[in-house]
Amino acid sequence: MHVLVCGAGLIGVSTAYYLAGHGHEVTVVDRRVGPGEETSFANGGQISPSHADPWASPAALVRIVGWIGKPHAPLLYRFRREPALWEWTARFLANCTGARFQRNSERMLRVALYSLETLRELRAATGIDYDQRESGILHIFRSQEAFDAARRQAERVTALGCPRLAVGRDECVAIEPALADAAETLAGGFHCPDDETGDAHKFTLALADRCRDLGVRFYFDTSVSMLSRRGNRVVDVRTTDGPFRADAYVLALGSYSPLIAETADIRLPVYPAKGYSVSLPLRDAAKAPVSGLIDDERKHVYSRLGETLRVAGMAELGGFDTYIDAARAGYIRDSATALFPDATDPAAAEFWAGLRP
Ligand SMILES: Cc1cc2nc3c(=O)[nH]c(=O)nc-3n(C[C@H](O)[C@H](O)[C@H](O)COP(=O)(O)OP(=O)(O)OC[C@H]3O[C@@H](n4cnc5c(N)ncnc54)[C@H](O)[C@@H]3O)c2cc1C
Structure with a gap:
């Protein structure tokens, strides 16, 4: 199965690592220049x-x-x-x-x-x-x-x-x-x-390297703007780099997940x-x-x-x-x-x- 993970923070990268380890094809998109640049950057550790x-x-x-x-x-x-x-x-x-x-x-x-x-x-x-x-x-x-x-x-x-x-x-x-x-x-x-x-940013960077070893593809500088939904399914994710299609989607945008989920009428209490x-x-x-x-x-x-x-x-x-x-x-x-x-x-x-x- 091809899975698109939106967000390369600690959660998105960890999810990508486990999905790739289970044999899935994984793509990760993030608006920043590298992994863990937002909340996973300098937390309490x-x-x-x-x-x-x-x-x-x-x-x-x-x-x-x-x-x-x-x-x-x-x-x-x-x-x-x-x-x-x-x-x-x-x-x-x-x-x-x-x-x-x-x-x-x-x-x-x-x-x-x-x-x-x-x-x-x-x-x-x-x-x-x-x-x-x-x-x-x-x-x-x-x-x-x-x-x-x-x-x-x-x-x-x-x-x-x-x-x-x-x-x-x-x-x-x-x-x-x-x-x-x-x-x-x-x-x-x-x-x-x-x-x-432990250092959350170092963890995220190191795990992203392991993800690449497992074949995970990362697209940085790529901002997600909305989810396109048909019936009960998300059919693609719209980004500044055009639409991304996959068999399944993971939303790991931290505090921003509710804003993107809302575009598909999904309400998240975050x-x-x-x-x-x-x-x-x-x-x-x-x-x-x-x-x-x-x-x-x-x-x-x-x-x-x-x-x-x-x-x-x-x-x-x-x-x-x-x-x-x-x-x-x-x-x-x-x-x-x-x-x-x-x-x-x-x-x-x-x-x-x-x-x-
Ligand atoms: C001051 C502080 C101290 C903390 N201390 C601890 C602690 O000691 N222990 C602990 O366990 N937790 C702690 N936390 C919480 C922890 O840091 C977060 O729970 C964790 O980093 C969240 O990871 P995440 O991957 O969900 O979010 P993020 O790291 O924010 O990742 C979300 C990713 O999505 C990307 N993104 C967002 N919107 C878009 C978009 N529209 N398009 C494309 N990409 C987008 C961002 O660039 C980012 O890379 C602390 C948090 C803070 C603020």
Whole structure:
């Protein structure tokens, strides 16, 4: 079968790899000059099944209200006259009940554990290198109240086969010695030894090379404008390079998938949540974290990627712009510098913004 994959981000390239491995003829189209140039470019780098909790939860409502008006709030809601945003918000709110949270977190955990297993098999089969580290992720808490409140979900996730183990302040420092200076500010943490970190862009580039070895054809600088539909079937995909026909089509355009799906009257409940990352070159590796870290209070994630410390966070709901708000991105950089003084060179920080689908 000939399959056309629209989108060469992490998802499109991974899909192409598995389809080609199963003997299909695969073509990939993307509007950028190469693979992984949009959301898969500089994300937080965390492979964290232990944190596959849905954002929609009873606690989220209380937290979001508390963040209103705060300039460095982890989540910003920019009110717009946009039906897609309202529809997404209505679905989000409907999923904030305790029962839905439980159901959704169990479903997400199953997918996440399956993905982790698949990633490990893929790594063994291909030998690709993407600055991966398999040394777990430490989730730190500064507030005792928040730490205590997180225990129940940690126990549930652990019972479902994904260890999220409570550790005290001293154990946090033993796991992550670079936290020594901040020890006094910590209430405790959860250690998730099965989690990993890695560079999503490097992963996507390396896997795209393996795809080419398997005969996958890539067309870059090719923008998809619509799906042509006849009855229940998509018959071709219209692009700036003319129509592409295949036996089956995969839509992997990240946050843009709903816009293209809509041209064939298909509605997808996906909306972009803009986030920022800051990549800080290491100055003194001994003072930087050895693996992954999550700072619960600020909702910032840290990943050690080669000679770089990647820090990511913030979620802004309000359209498709990838404008970098200097104050918000700067807050992420400053938080990293405060937590790991002298580890990195803040003057050489690289800022990025992307749209989480
Ligand atoms: C700040 C931030 C931090 C994150 N941290 C993490 C993390 O730590 N761990 C984690 O698992 N996830 C994280 N994510 C989420 C993760 O990065 C995304 O889920 C993932 O990259 C999405 O991959 P994708 O292939 O679906 O989308 P994309 O990478 O966006 O790929 C979509 C592709 O489609 C192409 N495209 C779009 N529209 C068109 C069109 N009309 N025509 C042709 N091509 C088109 C784009 O060029 C792009 O290459 C983070 C995201 C952000 C923003």
